[in-house]
Amino acid sequence: MQTQKLDDSVLVKSYIEGNERSLEILILRHKQRVFSFIYSKVQDRDVAEDIFQDTFVKIINTLKLGKYNEEGKFLPWSMRIAHNLIIDYFRKGNRMPTFQNTDEFDIFSVLGDPTGNVESHMIKDQIHSDVRKLVEQLPEDQKEVLKMRIFGEMSFKEISEQTSVSINTALGRMRYALINLRKLIDQNKIILTNQ
Structure with a gap:
């Protein structure tokens, strides 16, 4: 056989x-x-x-x-x-970063809960996919810093060296990326929890 x-x-x-x-x-x-x-x-x-x-x-x-x-x-x-x-x-x-500043929030923390059923995992996968698509809509300099920080796990010092900007500029771009991402999430009516 x-x-x-x-x-x-x-x-x-x-x-x-x-x-x-x-x-x-x-x-x-x-x-x-x-x-x-x-x-x-x-x-x-x-x-x-x-x-x-x-x-x-x-x-x-x-x-x-x-x-x-x-x-x-x-x-x-x-x-x-x-x-x-x-x-x-x-x-x-x-690797699931947490931002303490009240202007910044951790979109990605909703993706890290390993408990729950298959449905909640599917919802989290969909949220992850939606957020990644929204990241692509950010201005290039903000998108670059956000990807390096969140997905590349780079420090702001490393980001500033790689992008040839000051640490303050890198921090500012990250802050604006998160603010703009929050606006995009609201505009697209994406719900970041599965409750």
Whole structure:
């Protein structure tokens, strides 16, 4: 029988029974979808590769421990593991920035809650996607600073060096980026919570 055409559940069972080739087929079958999902969130190929590897290490460990149940189906289950690892990545090292100034607010903190059901995760993914689209509408200098700060995790000192402007100018651009982003969110009636 051709293993390539077997259903995911059959391949999972086969792998659990000791057939390593079954896992290889599962990885090849779903690699593009899982990797693309991870990359769409982290926007960095190296980080995406690391999280992708971690996802499959976790999948292997869970399967070997016999803790996988067939309810979830293999691909959605794999995506959930990847999603949780992405959240862990953003949480580590405060990649989900928090602005203390009252004029600034943390749009991205609404994306970091790993608890909740599939629906709340889908809503958060949609919010993330909407916010990223709005970021693209900002003036170029504001967009550049915001992306470096939020997605590139750069300090304002690093941003000022890379953009050849003073730290105060970088801070000002970030402040205006957040103010303009807030206006765009209001104009587009985007709700940043799923309550």
